[in-house]
Each structure stands twice: as C-alpha cells, then as structure tokens.
Amino acid sequence: MPQQNTPSQFGKDDVKIEANDVVYNGYFKMVKYRFRHRLFAGGWSDAIERELFERGHAVAMLPYDPVTDKVVMVEQIRIGAMMASDSPWQLEIVAGIIDKDESPEEVAVREADEEAGLSVSKLERMTSYLSSSGGCSERIHLYLGLVDASNAEGVHGLPEEGEDILVHVVPFITAMQWIKEGKVENAASLIALQWLALNRDRVRAETSNIG
Structure with missing residues (x-):
C-alpha cells in the first residue's frame, strides 16, 4: 500500500486493459477502454469503462x-x-x-x-x-x-x-x-x-x- 503524503508508486503494470475499441475516428479519435487497476487499500477494482479522446501530442x-x-x-x-x-x-x-x-x-x-x-x-x-x-x-x-x-x-x-x-x-x-x-x-x-x-x-x- 502506498505511503500517505508521498506520490503513488503504482505504474502501468498496475493496470489491466481488458478491451479497447475505436468508437470514432475522424479529425480526432475516440477509443472506449475497459480496464481494472490496483486499489490503494489493496486488491483490484471492478471493471471500469471510459472513453478516451486521442488527439496526439x-x-x-x-x-x-x-x-x-x-x-x-x-x-x-x-x-x-x-x-x-x-x-x-x-x-x-x-x-x-x-x-x-x-x-x-x-x-x-x-x-x-x-x-x-x-x-x-x-x-x-x-x-x-x-x-x-x-x-x-x-x-x-x-x-x-x-x-x-x-x-x-x-x-x-x-x-x-x-x-x-x-x-x-x-x-x-x-x-x-x-x-x-x-x-x-x-x-x-x-x-x-x-x-x-x-x-x-x-x-x-x-x-x-x-x-
């Protein structure tokens, strides 16, 4: 469990991507992700779905x-x-x-x-x-x-x-x-x-x- 008052030590290995689907691809792109992540109290989250706006850097x-x-x-x-x-x-x-x-x-x-x-x-x-x-x-x-x-x-x-x-x-x-x-x-x-x-x-x- 991360220490309080310090930045989290979690990283990309603490996220499990279960699915990613392109829902729109025009001038910009929108991708729908389903993922789970480690919890501060221990264990893993339920599956979460989020749309991500991808426009490059x-x-x-x-x-x-x-x-x-x-x-x-x-x-x-x-x-x-x-x-x-x-x-x-x-x-x-x-x-x-x-x-x-x-x-x-x-x-x-x-x-x-x-x-x-x-x-x-x-x-x-x-x-x-x-x-x-x-x-x-x-x-x-x-x-x-x-x-x-x-x-x-x-x-x-x-x-x-x-x-x-x-x-x-x-x-x-x-x-x-x-x-x-x-x-x-x-x-x-x-x-x-x-x-x-x-x-x-x-x-x-x-x-x-x-x-």
Whole structure:
C-alpha cells in the first residue's frame, strides 16, 4: 500500500486493459477502454469503462523578446471557446500538434513562423503536462522562445488549415494584467506566462550577458 503524503508508486503494470475499441475516428479519435487497476487499500477494482479522446501530442511556445521585455501572443477562433467561453476568440501563445517524426523543438520553431512570422533564436524547455488526463491522452510540451519582436505584427496562419491568426505584441506586464482580467483562458498560456514571471529576471540577465 502506498505511503500517505508521498506520490503513488503504482505504474502501468498496475493496470489491466481488458478491451479497447475505436468508437470514432475522424479529425480526432475516440477509443472506449475497459480496464481494472490496483486499489490503494489493496486488491483490484471492478471493471471500469471510459472513453478516451486521442488527439496526439502538442507543443506550445511563449515568444519573448528579452531586450524589450515584450511577449508575442496570438488571437484566433476556437471551437471549444465557442461553446464554453464568453468569446470564441482566444488570446494564446503559439502552438501546434506534433506530426510523425517531428521533435517538439521542430514544432515550436515551425509554429512560431506559421502563426506569428517569428524566427526563434533560442528555445528553453519549461515543462510538459497532460492537458486533461481524466478523458484525454494529449501531452503538451511547453517552451520559451527568445525572439526579436520588433517586426512582429499582422495576420498569419495557413489558409488551407482554416487559420486566421492576429498577432499581438505587448509588454510582459500587460500580458500579466490580461491574466488578472480573465482575458487569457487557456492552460498553456497561463502556465507559460506564470513560468516567465518566475524566471524573467534570469532570462533577461543571461541574454544581457551574451550580448
């Protein structure tokens, strides 16, 4: 039995998958699982059935100009926000799905160019996390990308993918104020901006030393 106040020592070997059936396979995929798992009190659970939303894994990157202390954010329409927010248009950091044989770093650089017209001079890994582990298998890899934001502007995105993305370049303190005002609602952007709040002095000092 795991000790209290410490992370569980259970792992994948403590789950028995009895069945998995694809119930939908379109732009995304839905799989129905039946499984049992070990219990904290000992023994095994009864059979549990859950639907899992499988959309692959993704990368999100906060473009930051340490010289001017500005961040680049993008605004675009989101179907999820259309159903669950006051506005379907969301303020976000750049992001994209990892395609086969792509590294997270390659995706970060590609999306910075496609969504904001930015070249990334340096990447720093922040963290990775499960976006909604109760029903989705997606893992998001989060990065800080150092950029020159002086020429970042306009509308970007790939028309063939239905993208219509507006670039915003704002002082870091403005982005943090947007968080307080509830204008930034998605997890990747919230986590990335809070990470930068904790690491901003170090990042700017390191950049100054390099210069």
